[in-house]
Amino acid sequence: MAAPEPARPERRRGVHTISLVVNNKPGVLVRVALVFSRRGYNIESLVVSPAAEGDDLSRMTITCSGDPDTLEQIIKQLQKLVDVVHAHDHTNDDAYETEIALVKLRAGIDERTQILQIAENFGAKVTDYGQESLMLRVYGSSDKLDAFIGLLRPFGLRELVRSGKILMLRGLSET
């Protein structure tokens, strides 16, 4: 069973989450990325997926860090792109956020019990049980994933893949 999610997970300082609906066409990702890079804004994670509206549109969820004045300009410049249908900053919105991580560890007999205990506490699932390795899948807020990974780090992370954050506004509000 997954650990319960806090309603408003504490956000890392200076990290913003932006949601876009864009045309599903070649080059759109570059146009979006250039708006950030020109202003020295670093994209921390970026998730592109099909939009509910149909095959012609995609959804992008971007987390990035930088000062708020520049962020306002970035949102406006994103909205200016012809291929961007809408761009919203959800940094202060009431949204459900989640992220998935896959973690691979070298896990001998000695460490295995401890690792599995941590996994159980975070509602992580064992997705590959090898002779000398474990693969775990965990999901939840980015902060929860940070904590989980922090606890496992002393055991020696072999590989780590995070999906990047996705988010959806609660109620009937449009993300």
Add this chain to the structure above:
Amino acid sequence: MPTAKKVPTGAEKLVQCLEREGVEYVFGLSGGAAIPIFDALVDSKIKLILVRHEQGATHMADGYARATGRPGVVLVTSGPGATNTVTGLLTALMDSSPIVVITGQTNTTNLGKDAFQEADVTGITYPVVKHSYLVKDPRDIPRVMREAFHIATTGRPGPVLVDVPKDVSSAPCDAPFVDEVHLPGYVVPGRADPAAVAEAARLLQEARRPLLYVGHGAVISGAGKEVMQLAERLKAPIVNTLLGKGAADETHPLHLGMLGMHGTAYANKAVIHCDLIFSIGARWDDRVTGKVDEFCTGAKKIHLDIDPAELNKVVRPDVALVGDARLVLEDLLAVVEPGDTSAWLRQCQAWRRQYPLKYPKKGGLRAQHVLDRLNHLTEGKAVITADVGQHQMWAAQFCKTTTSRHWITSGGAGTMGFGWPAAIGAKFGRPEAEVWAVVGDGGFQMTMAELATAAVHGVAARCLIINNNYLGMVRQWQELFYENRLSGVDLEGNPDFVKLAEAYGIRAFRIRRAADIDRQLRAARAVNGPAVVVAEVIKEDNVFPMIPAGAPISHMIIDPPKHRLEKPVGST
């Protein structure tokens, strides 16, 4: 059995689309990947103007667009043909000029394979276009062309690039023409929020020292009449940006001329002392604000712009008006009442008398004198296309512009080489108008190959070369701020520009001394065809007033300084 109607090629369809858009001229230079499109132009009523370098084509299209308000069209080939348009795209983007650039491209099957003259043109140009297309299916041509012209010309105008692979332009295209565009991500603002208009009206009425700060947006939207009505209603003085020249009559008693780095002292005095500044289609550029933290700190600010991204970009206005300048001013004029500004107007007139623009008329030929006379002889009615540098600032100061679309220059990008091809484009668009390029010897040499284009087509544009054998603006900075350590500014080896023009079969005239000015300018005006006038001005002269880059406006230098100055903190 009826014979089947011939299906046009993609290139023929593309040219038909240009015809439907009302295109008169295509400025271009041919090449392998674009041959099908050049071929289709043979049977079209559209006139192809063959340039000598693709950059020239972009500036011609830009000059045409700014002189007429209609989009300019460029056609070039793939690879280097396309990359040579990048400077022109940047120039058009920075100054919101509607041009459509069509580039040939290698066959779709060769994309990404380093084929001959292949370049990732959409990739290279993303940061310098309003929008762009890589057409991979000939059936998309009618839709793409309609969208390209719609996007280039509406809202805040800008350059649109259409990259057309050779197999796409060669293949049959049976798609119908498109009239309606469907662009859910593209919104064109019109009228502003009425509550914001009412709030702006309230602030304008309450102001005792209001100032209208007029930019290119007022020119583009055709808001000149409304700007003047507002100024007269409020009894508010006007200043304009470099690109806002002509939106309102610069010779009107309420007009204080250009503000900013090389603006008139009285315009900048008004900026320092106003209690309200109303930006109408201007963007608080660093050439205008100087040190932005100290810009109009005590004044209320109203910002009207069609581009929402301009609001809060540089300054945070008290009232933001998103919309078309003409429409928003119409709504504002319906509600705004005059306030009491009489003391303010007296003060502005006193500054005008106290700090006039001036230059010495003795001691060698000066650019200011030549430009002052050009303005006088043409009665301010010529279309002037200025290049970039000292001559541009002197032209902005002394060539007073009375109506919109009579002043064309590269403002945002500061593109040297713009002036002469822009004049050619402007003359194609406005054959009835007298068109003068005002260029320096440095910028002219960047695009002077277009002398051939003007000669071949008998384009009766005039080119006034202010020749001081220097990159004068940089020399001025080095003199004032870098202990006169001149570096990279001496244009030794300049050709004899009169002989150069004559080599193209173009009539050319030389001004060596003040006494020559009127005679030679008159002689050039009388030529039936292109003409060049070379003014051999004194080598070392400086543009004043001047606000050092990054300094507050109050640090304006009105007269030549007697002591060495600190290096400016602004980047350029």
